[in-house]
Amino acid sequence: MTDVNTLYAAFSARIHAVLAALEAEGRLPAGIARSHVSVEPPRDPAHGDLATNAAMVLAKPAATNPRSLAEQIVEKLAADPAITSAEIAGPGFINLRLANVNWLEELAAIARLGADYGRSTMGQGRRVNVEYVSANPTGPMHMGHCRGAVVGDALAALLEYAGHQVIREYYVNDAGSQVDTLARSAHLRYREALGEEIGEIPAGMYPGEYLVPVGQRLADRFGARYVGQPESEWLALFKAEAVAAMMDQIRADLALLGIRHDVFSSEAELQAAGKPEEAEKWLRAHDLVYDGVLEQPKGKVLDDWEPVALPLFRSTKFGDDQDRPIRKSDGKWTYFGADLAYHMQKAETADELIDIWGADHAGTVKRIKAAVAALSEGQGKPIPFDVKLVQMVQLLRNGEPAKMSKRSGNFVTIADMVEEVGKDVVRFTMLARKPEAQMDFDFAKVVEASKDNPVFYVQYAHARISSILRKAAAEGLAPSDAHLDLLGEDDLALVKLAAQFPREVEAAAKAREPHRIAFYLYDLAAAFHAYWNLGNDDAAKRVMVAHSPELTQARLFLCVQIGQVIRNGLALLGVEAVEEL
Structure with missing residues (x-):
């Protein structure tokens, strides 16, 4: 649960106490599971402050009957001094209006908990x-990796904040043919560094x-020793050296974000540790891998195609259109076969697995999830495994496709992006839409100072809050909770939105959707800007009210707590809360 001192958790406890009382009185059968009972804001704020689906x-x-049960629940809630009204809506929903003291106590809770407001167990x-x-270690991080990197990192932070132990993992694909190509490319640059015209x-x-620079480093270390030598003499060495260099670059690129x-x-x-063989052995023992022949690719006529017996995973048992090989005809592991073993290894140290993949891997999700389920069950501890698919990002500049980086060869790097617009802009923008939705990243748009730019607006x-506090301090005024009872309806509306942060954290963590926090922060920022703008038309609604230092101090206290909630949310997204723009 969230900290019991936060409002939604506290009123959830009150609802459950009422249900327990009805059980004790024999008006509600004992032992009914109440896990699906929720307390949340009503869809229309005009209906009240909270709503519950308990009945x-x-x-x-x-x-x-739902309304009959609702009447019994409302009867008890009406006696609670913290609730000013409890009404039944529709077939049995219950809407509650709370006494203002509840919202003032929530404001005090934000101040008391500070950076922990919203943290959950x-x-x-x-x-x-x-x-x-988990990009191939063949070059710098580019935009094809950026969105998944940010989504995964924010999800990890969110889960930690919600009470999980999180292992952040990167799978280095250093065993495939692409790494051989990397080594050969590095050897070419090595010869260039030694003066050869390539x-x-x-x-x-x-x-x-x-x-x-990789070629230069190899030249400095080995001299001309591997010039003109057959691949057998240098391929393995150059592979290891190039992968190590690329991983250093990848870590540096990711650190920029x-x-x-x-x-x-x-x-x-x-x-090398034989993990794929272990996985294959177990799968064969449980009739999930067998030796069979793949069908010729549908819709294609291949003159050189010959049927080859391969070890096949029974993917069709789990809804796939054909069984999939875990080894190639030369005995090497397929990506799928290696992934099976890798996930088997991860399952040894975790209670749950989450992978962040590009949307181009959608076709493999079902079979890898099926295989992992089988393997983890075989280990005696079946664990949940989820795959989050992330759509590609189209890079634009004033609506036109962005130019590529000469340094990278044919793509825009993360380093290029961060250098131009900054880490915070990149991170927040990547989380400003659902990851499964297509995204345009326009270098001009993401730095606009407008309401349409979510990162700027938040x-x-x-x-703006920091500016208000600086101005108040210059006039000798400081935030204070001594006269919070002076806060009015407009002030409390802002508190009510801030109070939703703890439940938003839990909902986002439960759904494994960190973008929900970005959405929430935009709504909170919009509400604060609207609140501040009220003073443009009515001097009595300004934060700093002339001739009323007590109300001014109370509103300053409110602003401080709104700023705290914004900081807490931005921290989950890995974005800094700036003091001035």
Whole structure:
């Protein structure tokens, strides 16, 4: 649960106390599960401050009518001095209006809890492995990786804040053919560093200039030892050296976004440890892998196609259109086969697995989830496994496609983006839409000082609060909770929205959707700007009210707490709350 001193948790406890009392009186059967009873804001604020579905979800198991049960619940709630009215709406929903003292106490709770306001123990310390980015170690981080990196990092922070133990993991794909290509490309730059004229980079090689310093480092270390030598003499060495150099670059690129990982798992090390063989053995023992022949690709006529017996995972058992090979014809592991073993390894140290993948991997989700479910069950501890798909981002500049980076060869790097618009703009923008929705990132739009730019609008709200406090201090006024009873309806409306933050954290963590926090912050910022603007037309509604220092101090106290909630939310997104713009 959230801290019991926060309002939604406190009134949820009150509702459950009423239900327990009805059970004790014999008016509600004992033992009915109440996990689906909720307390939340009504859809229309005009209907009240809180709404509960208690009668709706409990009526059927209690073998009674929802309105009849609602009447009994309302009868008890009406006697609570913290509730000014309790009304039944529709078929049995209950709307509550709260005494103002509740909102003033919530304001005090924000001040008391500070950075912990909204923190939850909902996760109960469960270990969650969140794997994100996991880009091939063949070049700098680019925009194809950025959105998933930010979503994964924000999700990890959100889950920690909601009471989970989080393992942030990066899977290094260092065992495939792309790494051989990297090594050959590095060898080309190595020869260049030694003075050889290499000409145009051959097709199939990595053309970016980021490999120039790698080649120079190899030349400084080995001299001309591997010039003119067969691949067998240098491929493995150059592969290891190039991967290490690329991972250093990747860590540096991610650090520009404030992203870190706890664990870097190597696919090559996984295979060397025999993990894929262990997975295959278990799957065969449970008739989930068999030796079979793949059908010829549908709709294609291949002259050189021959049927080959391969170890196949029974994907069709789990809704796939065909069974999938876990090894290639040369005996090497397929991506799918290696992924099986990797997830089996992760399951050994976690209670739950979450992968952040690009949307282009959508076709593999069902079979990898099925295989992981089978493997984890075989280990005696089936664990939840979820895959979050992230859509690509289209880069624009004033509505036109953005130019590529010469350094990278054919893409815009994360370093390019952060240098131009800053970490906070990149991070918030990546979380300003649902990850499964397409996104345009326009370098001109994301730095606009307008309401249409979410990161500016939220940052501006915090900066505006800071400005108000500086101005007040210059006039000898300080925030105080001594006269909060002077706050009116407009002031309390802002408190009511701020009070939703703890439940938004829990809802976002439960759904594994950090973008909900960005949405909430935009709404809170919009409400604060509207609140501040009230003083433009009515001097009595300004934060600093002439001839009323007590009301001014109370409103300053309110502003401080709104600023605290904005800071707490931005911290979950990895975005700084600026003092001025």
